[in-house]
Structures are given as structure tokens and as C-alpha cells.
Amino acid sequence: MKSQNLVLKIFLGLYLAIFFSYLLGPLIIMGVTAFNSPGFPRAAPWECLTFEWFEVLSNDKRIMTGLKNSLIVGSGTVILSVVLGLAGALMLTQIYPKLRATFYTIVIAPILIPGVVLGISTLVFWDRLNIMLGLSGDSFLHNGIFLTILGQSTFIASYCMLVFLARLQRFDMGLTEAALDLGATNVQAFRKVLVPFLMPAIASAAVLAFLASFENYNTTTFTFGKYPTLTIELAQKVRYGINPSISALAFTIVVLTIFAAVTHEVTQRRKQLALASGATVSAIRGDGFLLPGFLRSNPAAIVLLVLSVGAVATVGFASTYSPDSCKVVVREQKRALQQKQIEKIKQQRLQQQRDKATKGPDIFGADKSKVAPQSGFATKSPGVGAFGNVFAPTNLDKTQPKPESKTESPGKGAFGNVFAPTNLNETGPKKP
């Protein structure tokens, strides 16, 4: 029996390890690439610790505009979907039982309808309405922010409704009646009794709505018009050329997320502890003396503390650290290797051109332009990340003049000729 338990435990541990490395591994690797100096996001081989990608990120105007649009769309969607979801949930508690199933099916359907379809239908409907009303192409019905908020709210409101329904199930309708009986108007009863009860649900629905809106791509990609959101901008960048500033953005988001999640966990935990000890929340909060004990029994609080210290230390370190000396060393190594390899590569280039001809015209050049050259590098220059940089200048445009770009321009010429000019031109016009 005991050995069987042990086997079970080992299997369970193994399974959990695999599961969570699948879950968290990609994020960790992506985070690491944000601090590695090569222009193509990669974790290995490690070259130089750098914080420049964060700087690149903060100087990227399109990302920043996208962020602004995302925040506008997000706030609009939060308001609209929380209101609609709440109304839907309240309606569902009152509607005739016979109609209830039909109503539920209709309002829950947007969750299951592919986001692409929602985006298209929103676009088509308002566009045709616009034509029907004889309005011009720049009327508000065509406004990207307006359309995106409506399109996203269609299904995000369903999510919100589910959150409200779960909370409403525990609401005693007698409380509303009690308020009315004590002389409250319907609106007063709603505002003073039902809304405070729903407050936690409203908060979580709002967070959920904002996150869903912020990360939505499928619907937004059809409706954004002249106002690309952050997600749209990211998708453009990722599809047509990637660099570690995206990793830097992801890293920032992950850290903020962990921070928010852990803070949430800590406050939840604190409330639970307070309930368990029979005291009110304010008692524990006000009493500094209790805190050490509270820390001991709360791993999440320790994580929070470590995180905060780590964040402060990192920022402090980043403001003084300079990767320049490291980069010089790496550059010297690369230059030496390059000289040797350029000859070799030139020969292979002919070979590759012949290969490409046999493969035929490639419609999906956008993807290939990124994939194929790298494969070329990886084979020809094992262990040298430098060649990733070769492509950085083309991908990054002029946003970041780097010291490497000059030294490596011969390399760019050598390879870029093979694929880049034609393929990149093809992808270029696709960018809106």
C-alpha cells in the first residue's frame, strides 16, 4: 500500500511539474528574452544583460498610442458590459420560467460565437445602418472606438452576466422587499441594498471585462478602424517582425499581473484570518502588532514583500547598470567569426537560391521571411546569436539605432538579399 502511494505521489508530482512548466515556461522564457541583448528575442545563448528593450518600448509611439486606445476602449467596454450584464442578470431572475431558457440561450450565445463572427457582424450591421441613414463615411457609426466597444461588449456582457448570476443566487429577495416596506423607493432599494450586495461582483465583473477587452483580438481586428488597440499593434508587430521590446512589454504585464494577483490573495487571506479569529477586518489592519504573525501564516504576503523589494532593487540597478562593455566584447567575438563565415555563407547562398526556386512562389512570405533566414543562421553559425541582430534593423525600422547595425550591415546585405527585399515588400503594404 505504501509503495503504491509513493508511486502515485511521484506520478502526481511529475504531472504537476509538466503541466505547470507548460503553463509558466513560455512566460518565463519570454521574460528572460526581455533582458538579453540580441535583437531577436531569444533566451539562449545568453549575451548581455540589458534594459534597453524597456527603453525601446517606452519610446515606441505606436505601442503607446495603442495603449491609450486600449484604455479608452477598455473603460467604455467595462461600463457598457457591466451595465448590460447586470440588467441581463436581473431580468433573468424575473422573467417567466418558460421564456427563461430562451433568454438564457440568446444572451449566453455570444460567448460561444467565434469572436471573428461577432466582429464581422458588428461591422456589417453598423456599416449598413450607416448607409441606410445616408451618413458619411466618417460618422460616429464608423468610428473604430465606437464599433470596438459595441463588438466587445456583445460577448463581454455575457461574461459579466454570469458573474452577477452567481452572486444573485445568494441574494435574498426579501431584502429588497424589506427596504421597500421601510419606505424606500425602488431606486433607493436598488442603490442601497442590491448594489452594495453586488459590489464584489461588480468589481470582479469590471476587472474581467477590462482584461477581456484589453486582450481581445478576434473581434477588434475587424472593428478598430483608425484606432488600433494595443493588442492590434502587438499583433502587427509580432506578425511582421519581432524584437525583444515585445518581451519587455510582456514581462511588464506579467509582473503587474503577479503583483495584482498576489495583492488580491493577501487581502483575501487577511479577511479570512480576521474572520477566523473572530475579529473585524479593521481590527487586524489597525493593529501592527498582529502583522508578524499574519506574515508567518501567509506565504502570499511574503511573496508580495519579496516582489516589492525585487522591483525596487531592479529599478535601482537598471538606472546605474550599463551593458556597453559587455556588448563590446561580444561584438569583437562576432566580428572575428563573421569574417570567417561570410565566405562560407556566400557559397551557400547560391545553393539556397536554387532551393527556393524549386519550392515555388510562397504566398505566405510574411511568415517565411522570419522563419527561413533564421534557420539559415542557426545552421551556419552555431552558438552565435549575433546573426539574429542582422534582421533587427529591418524589423525595427528606425526606432533604435544600435551600435551593431553598422558593423553587421555586410551580413545584412549578404542574407537580406536572399529573402528580405521581396518578402518584406510583400508584407509591407499589409500594414494599415
Added chain:
Amino acid sequence: MSRGVGVSLQDVWIKFGDFVAVREANVDIQGGAFFSFLGPSGCGKTTILRSVSGFLDPSQGKIIIGGNDMAGIGPNKRPTALIFQNLALFPLMKVWENIAFSLEVKGVGTAARRKRADELLDMIALTGQGDKLPSELSGGQKQRVAIARALCAEPDVLLLDEPLSALDLKLRQHMRTELREIQQRVGITFIYITHDQSEALTMSDHVAVMKAGVIDQISDGQTIYDDPSTPFVASFVGENNVFRGKVKSIDGDKALISTNRSGDLLSRIPLSAKGTLGVGDDAMMFIRPEALSIAKDDAAANNHVTALVLNEEFEGQTFNVFLEGDGGKEMKMSLVNQGKARESAKGSSLTLEYAPDQAIVLPAGELASE
């Protein structure tokens, strides 16, 4: 001193689709009275209460409070306050905020609200507990807060929907006295809903007994108990031994009933049955357990019943004897414990007697099913 106002229901019918929840209710409640609706669950008493408080409109008939027809007036505009079965205290508000809620919705300032709440807290003996949350109070305390909250609205009529049902026996008995005291102090009309007859009888000035949407009898507690007007009331309020039979003869306010199993028995005809009961009618005769005693002689008489002792149950001040009468009829007799040796040994046969004045006969009808 009574500032309570009268409530009357005039020919009130309440229907839900095809289901008739309340049928032709006519009730007159005097201002300042403690009035109870008593009946088994599902008899429509809560429906009546909800129509008085304004949560539903009668399908037909009028509800008049203090001389005003309440048709079309919402619950928040009526001079009533309801204490809910589960109390419905607002869980997220402090106790004092709960109590002063009716002032809050009127726009009364915080200081004035707090002052009034503290006065009421004093009254319900919860001084200084105003800053707690309802969840931090005990059952009886919550009960008192609910009462204070309702009184704070200064209603003319207080409606109570089985407010004691969630409490344990001891607390329930204590709260009965307390409720009655409060009612006498504030002097407003109380309308009380319960399925517990002893609650209704101990507290009320008048009781209406309901069965399946119909009010069977409205009277004071003593009359309900001693002179029930229907077999349902007789069997629902207090315990009763039932004898079925036919009226054999009538002599003044006495009738001789030829019962199916126990021979001819003499009984009093209550006022409500006078004139409606004729010779040869199907009848039901009721004798309370405490009206039975062990007969002094075994001779057959028309106030004697013979029975076999099945079991007994000692309850302290009384002991109950369960018997099997002729033809397998179950009976119960309650004897006051006088400390003497009991004569009702299990398995022995007994002759029981009763005073014919303490038995009543009614036209046959539906009994309360236990």
C-alpha cells in the same frame, strides 16, 4: 393612547392563475389590537399579510387601512412595516444603520438617525451594540433589531410573518412575552402570522383561523379553544378526541350523538352550531384530553367511554395516557399529576368519563390532518 389604526379586509380574493390562495376574506381588525392569523403552512395567511403590506394586489375586494383604500398604493407608501420570517436584516449595514434605514431613505441626517437608532437600541436592550454587523448578533438579538427597525419607521400597523419560527423553544417563549409588552407599550396594531397555536393564543386579542384560503373562525383565544366553530378549528387548535356519529336527539343546548363505535354520548351544542345541527345529521363530537378522567364507576352512561391503555407518557405536571377505544379508536387523556399512584397500568381496561358541558358537537366536516 392607542395610535394604531384599524385594518379591514372586505371580500378579498387573491388568485394566482387558477389557484385561489385566499377566498372571500372579511376581517375587521381594531386599531391597537394584537391580531393573529393562525393556520397550517400553505393556508394563505402569508398571502394575506403580503397583500396588506402591499407586495401583491388582491384580485378582488378592498384592503382598508385607517379608513383609506390601499388599492394602487405601493408597499413603500403604506403605513405598515413588515417583519420578515427570516428577518431580512441588511447584512452589509451596521445594526444602527439597519434600524435607521427608514429614516435614511427619507433623507434624515446622520446625527439624527444615529440618535433615533440609539434610543431604539436602548428600548430593545441592545445599548451600545449599534456598530456591530447583524452577523455578529445572536438569534434573539437579531429578532429584536428587526423589531426596532420596523418600529423606527413609525408604522401604524406592524405585520409579523412567523418571526419566532427560527428561534429555539426557550427564546421563543421569552420573545412572546416581549412582543406582547412592546405592543402594549407602543400601542400600534400588530398583525401576526403563525402556525403555532400557543403563540397565537398567548399573545393575541383576536385570532383568525385559516384553512386552505378560507377563514374559518375569528374570535378571541378562549372562544377559539372552547367553542371552535368548525371541525377544522377544533382539531387544529389544541388536541381533541374526535367521535363521529349522527345526531340522535336534541334537548336545549345538549345533543345526544349516536357514535359509530362508542355508543350514545351526550354533548353541548356550541353557539355557532345552534340551528344548523338537526336530528339525523352527520356530526362530529370533540372531547379535549384534559376533559377526560377515570370514571368513578364502570356503569354504562352517556358520558362514559371504555378504552384499553396502550401507553403512557409522563410529562411532569401532566401525564398523558394513550388509549384504544372500542373498534380500535385512538384516544388521548391528560391527567394532572397529583403524586398519587396511577391507576392506568398498561394493558388494563378503563372506563373514562367527561362532563357533557366540556364536549362539543359540530356538523361533520374536514379535520386538520396531523
Added chain:
Amino acid sequence: MNISAAFKRFFNRNGLGLGSFLLIAVGFWLIVLIILPQLSMLDFSFRHHLPPPEMGGPKDTYTLEHYKYLALGAQGADQSYNVVDLGVFVRTLVAAFFVTIFDLLLCYPLAYYLGQASGSGYTRILVLFLIIPYWVNEILRAFAFRIIFGDSGVINELLLAMGLVDNPVDFIRDNVALYSGLGYAYILLMIFPMYNVIESLDRNQIEAARDMGAPWWRIHWRIVIPYAKPGISSGCTMVFMLSAGALAAPQILGGPSSLWFTQIIYQWFNQGGNWPRGAAYAIVLLSVCILIVLSAMRLFKVRMGDIGK
């Protein structure tokens, strides 16, 4: 039922202001956001592809041309069926199906473990770990997979360093990256419905079955899985619908030679400029997905009300 009486009761209960607000909000959501756009798209898919000035003109008649195009291809094409588009369509559905199965197999043990070991601080941390990746943008998650599976990605570097391969494996062309990314994207949607149901399963049932000598697989087959059916079907429905309708992951992780059906729709809208045809394709995707889900629900005897719990 008497409609005016129902309205009267509704307004009595909610008051005029709140009642009208509820009716307007729900009406707006139901009609303007959900029903009308879908109907409008359906209508649009039966119209000719016309420049805006001609819309509503004499040429604006109903037609089946877009559906015909999806089925038969361009007129005069050498094949009798539109092999390319139909092939992509079928491949999308099959791939979505396998992604669903993959997620189900991957997530069921964890959902069971979390549901039964409920409450401890340890499981709370695990749940936290589960949620964190889903607060990160969909695009960024796909991007992370691109970094990992790229030719100079971690896996290839590892394989090369270990000498297992001589040339980097093209995971992207082989769609390994796409399927892993899709599976990854919907783990949470699979795990939470199952977890919610399994959490409410009385542990005594499992112990009773074990007590009677049932092996672990029989316990799952006869007790846990039947009990968790609503959660399982809810999770599977959502994962299937969302992977079939995914756009970002295929765009970022898809191999150069494989398209996802949504990408074709996207092309009709954004590159081809033929909106009615895109709408027709979207209608086909939507109705086939709904059909599949409904028949699966019928097959496994699950009700619509179980979805989303």
C-alpha cells in the same frame, strides 16, 4: 399569459425608472448587439459584392454566389469543388477537435486534483498560477510560443546543443507551435468548469467506491466522470468553439502553408475587400460549429443551461 398584466407586474416590482432601464438595456443588448447584427450579416451574405454607391440599387439582389464559391470554387476552375477552402475548413474543425481532446486529457487530472484537495493554501497557489498566464495578452502568449519554437528558439537550441538534431526542426511549418499554442490558450476554459463541478462532488462517494474495491480507473469512469459531465461538456464546447474561431494564434504561429478558416474570412474582409463573401464564410463557420456542438450535446445528453456555470 396576459402580456400587459406581466408588464404591469414587472413595473410594479421594479418601479417605472428602474423597470424602463432594465427593459431598455436588455433590449439594446439582445436586439441591437446580438440579434440584428447576426441577421444583418446573414442577409449581407446573400448579396452581391457591390461598390457602396450601387448598394440598394437595381443590382442589389439576393444571390447564392458566395456559398457556391465556397462549395464549388471560382467559375471555370479546373476542380469541381473548392478544394482549397473546403480543405482548410475541414482541417480547422479537425484540428479544433484534437485541440479540445488534448486539453481535456491534460486538464482533467488537474481539475480532479484541485477539486478534491480543495481549500488548502497550496491549492490556492496552484490556482493563482493557473490564472496568471490568462491575464497576459493572447498575442503575447502566442509570441512566447514563437520564441520557444522558432528556429533559434529554446527547444531548437537545446536539441542542437544536445546533438539530437543537426538542423533546427521547423516546428512552425509542422504546426507543432500552433497546436501547442492553441491548447495552451484555452487550458483555463477547460479546467474551471470541470473544477467547479468536481469540487461539489462528495468525497464520500469516492471513498465508498474505493471501499467496495473499485480500481481507480473504474471510480473515475463510473462516478467522477458522469458527475462532472456538465463541466466537461461545458469546457469542451468552449474550447472547441474558441479554437475553431481562433484568429490570433493561427496568424502568429501558423505555418506558411497551413491556413485556418478564420484567416480566409479575415482575408476576404481585409485584403480581398469582398465583405459579402467573408460574411457568407463566417455564417458557414458559425452554423457548422453550432451544429457540431448541439449534436455533441444531444449525444452526451447535456443541456444548454449547463454551459457557463
